[in-house]
Structure formats: C-alpha cells, structure tokens
Amino acid sequence: MTCLECNKDLGYLDHRNSMESLGVELCSQHKARMEDLMKKKGTPLEAIQLYYGLKKAGVAAMLEWWDGKKSIDIAISRVKLNIEIDAEYHMMTHEQAINDLEETMHSFRNGFTTIRIPHVLVRHYLKETVNNIIGIMEGLKANVKVI
Ligand SMILES: [Zn+2]
Numbered sequence: 001m002t003c004l005e006c007n008k009d010l011g012y013l014d015h016r017n018s019m020e021s022l023g024v025e026l027c028s029q030h031k032a033r034m035e036d037l038m039k040k041k042g043t044p045l046e047a048i049q050l051y052y053g054l055k056k057a058g059v060a061a062m063l064e065w066w067d068g069k070k071s072i073d074i075a076i077s078r079v080k081l082n083i084e085i086d087a088e089y090h091m092m093t094h095e096q097a098i099n100d101l102e103e104t105m106h107s108f109r110n111g112f113t114t115i116r117i118p119h120v121l122v123r124h125y126l127k128e129t130v131n132n133i134i135g136i137m138e139g140l141k142a143n144v145k146v147i
Contacts, residue, residue: 046122
C-alpha cells in the first residue's frame with residue numbers, strides 16, 4: 001500500500017488510521033493535511049474521497065479551488081467542470097435550491113459547468129460516480145472542440 005498523494009509506502013498502522021479516518025490511503029502527513037482542510041474549509045469528507053477516486057482514475061482535479069467568489073469542492077480546470085458535493089441533500093430548503101441554481105447559472109455564463117453530487121453517491125457508488133464524471137469530461141471536451 002502506498003500514499004495516493006506522494007507514493008510513500010504505508011505501514012499497517014498508517015494505512016489503518018487513514019482508512020478509518022478518511023477512507024482513503026494516505027501517509028500520516030497527507031492524512032493530517034486533509035483533516036486540516038476539512039476543519040478549516042469545511043471540505044466534505046466525500047469531496048476528498050471523490051478527489052482521490054478521480055486521481056486513481058488518472059483525472060487531475062483540484063480540491064477547494066477558489067473561483068474568485070467562492071471555494072469549489074472539486075474543479076477540473078481542463079474542461080471547466082466544477083463539482084460540488086451536496087453534503088446534506090435531504091435538508092435542502094427552497095432558498096438553498098434557488099441559490100444553487102443561480103450559482104450554476106453564473107458559472108455557465110463564465111463557461112463553467114457545475115454538477116452537484118449527493119454525498120451518498122460517493123459513499124455507495126464511488127466507481128460509477130467517477131466513471132460518469134469521466135463521461136461528462138469527454139462530452140465537455142467534444143463540445144469545446146466543436147466551438
Ligand atoms: Zn503522502
């Protein structure tokens with residue numbers, strides 16, 4: 001087992017600690033960095049899991065990308081795709097929903113596509129979620145070529 005971030009070999013304890021805390025294979029240093037991000041920026045755990053799921057599939061993404069107005073959970077700049085994890089999907093109010101739609105509209109105007117992924121999808125269908133995101137990226141790439 002190696003750290004997904006730096007490829008350092010993971011001992012049994014490092015591996016177990018990281019899997020228990022984040023569900024992702026990271027060395028103690030990178031595990032601490034992710035825990036810090038969650039504390040300071042409120043990054044959902046599922047954003048970290050999806051980020052590393054994408055990384056494993058060869059997709060270069062950015063965690064907590066600042067778009068000038070707000071921090072995006074995961075951004076894939078090559079195809080201008082923003083991914084937001086809906087951490088409390090079931091609690092969404094109509095005010096939140098209209099705010100989300102407005103944000104989506106603004107990002108579309110700037111050439112960015114925003115998709116919202118319920119956190120339960122990352123938890124239960126990580127592989128399928130990653131595959132669908134890759135499909136979306138291919139679609140976006142094809143559209144950019146047309147223009
Ligand atoms: Zn590491």
